[in-house]
Amino acid sequence: MCCARRFAVLLFILFFYAAPEVSAQDLFVFPSRGQSNEQMQRDRMECHAWARQQTGFDPFQASPGAPPPQAAGGSTAGAVIGGGAVGVETALLLADKGTLSGDALKFLLVNHAEAAEDLYELASRGTKQIVLLEMIDSVGKDIGRSTRWAMMQDVKRAGIEMRVATRALEITASSVRVETDGRIEEIPVDTVVLAAGAQAFNPLQKALEKRRIPVQVVGDAKTPAKAFDAIHQGFAAGRNV
Ligand SMILES: Cc1cc2nc3c(=O)[nH]c(=O)nc-3n(C[C@H](O)[C@H](O)[C@H](O)COP(=O)(O)OP(=O)(O)OC[C@H]3O[C@@H](n4cnc5c(N)ncnc54)[C@H](O)[C@@H]3O)c2cc1C
Numbered sequence: 001m002c003c004a005r006r007f008a009v010l011l012f013i014l015f016f017y018a019a020p021e022v023s024a025q026d027l028f029v030f031p032s033r034g035q036s037n038e039q040m041q042r043d044r045m046e047c048h049a050w051a052r053q054q055t056g057f058d059p060f061q062a063s064p065g066a067p068p069p070q071a072a073g074g075s076t077a078g079a080v081i082g083g084g085a086v087g088v089e090t091a092l093l094l095a096d097k098g099t100l101s102g103d104a105l106k107f108l109l110v111n112h113a114e115a116a117e118d119l120y121e122l123a124s125r126g127t128k129q130i131v132l133l134e135m136i137d138s139v140g141k142d143i144g145r146s147t148r149w150a151m152m153q154d155v156k157r158a159g160i161e162m163r164v165a166t167r168a169l170e171i172t173a174s175s176v177r178v179e180t181d182g183r184i185e186e187i188p189v190d191t192v193v194l195a196a197g198a199q200a201f202n203p204l205q206k207a208l209e210k211r212r213i214p215v216q217v218v219g220d221a222k223t224p225a226k227a228f229d230a231i232h233q234g235f236a237a238g239r240n241v
Contacts, residue, residue, distance in 0.1 A: 076128050077129040078094050078190065081168045081196050083133065084195065084197075085140060089151075095126050095128065096126055097128060098128065105119060124157045129159070131163060133166050134166065135168075137164050140152065175188045200222060216240065218237050219234065
């Protein structure tokens with residue numbers, strides 16, 4: 001297992017961070033404990049599976065010298081349209097993709113595999129640059145004050161670009177066309193998430209009413225709001241049954 005972990009460090013360094021140089025102290029010579037060829041093969045496969053799972057990159061599938069996979073047009077950026085609570089949460093989720101997991105971070109830290117500042121960068125910056133587009137002049141207006149403060153710290157740390165007073169006009173095959181202060185601009189992206197609002201979808205109500213079954217509608221099925229509203233309405237509905 002120890003051998004497997006050392007291999008994993010090496011794989012991380014070679015494939016994930018694409019570090020141009022490997023210093024002498026990063027090198028490990030195998031077999032270090034006289035293990036059999038069979039054991040070494042098993043360790044290698046274990047390392048390969050672990051590194052592939054952690055990085056989402058399979059070096060066995062890549063042609064030599066090939067760059068990491070990119071979307072058409074070479075963009076690795078994503079846009080979230082709508083800077084309400086749902087948009088901010090989604091932007092954070094997308095920006096987190098490709099960052100180090102807690103386990104990987106601890107492993108690399110305790111093995112002194114990278115400098116602390118580099119680990120911070122790898123833990124906080126993902127593989128996609130995310131831009132959050134909001135047409136009003138502030139982001140996360142519908143989030144409670146303390147939660148919003150914490151989320152805005154996360155947004156900054158993740159390097160999410162916030163564009164307020166910016167209206168999305170059109171989504172093309174490789175970009176989002178936006179307008180800010182009358183100025184039109186195209187932002188190249190390979191992913192777009194629409195978080196521009198929600199409305200109730202409740203076809204069951206009509207079907208039940210048709211059969212004269214009494215119905216009470218509560219929560220987001222009535223009007224999208226907060227969890228508290230749904231719970232409160234559910235409680236009130238329960239008392240009426
Ligand atoms: C990304 C996001 C973040 C949010 N963050 C917060 C927050 O921080 N704080 C807060 O207070 N609120 C938050 N909300 C709002 C909150 O989640 C909702 O207001 C709340 O969940 C509404 O509760 P509900 O029971 O009405 O609907 P839901 O929680 O959506 O539950 C409805 C359930 O019914 C199921 N369902 C639908 N149709 C059928 C069917 N035909 N048969 C069986 N099951 C069916 C669905 O699968 C779903 O599980 C957030 C919402 C989103 C989308």
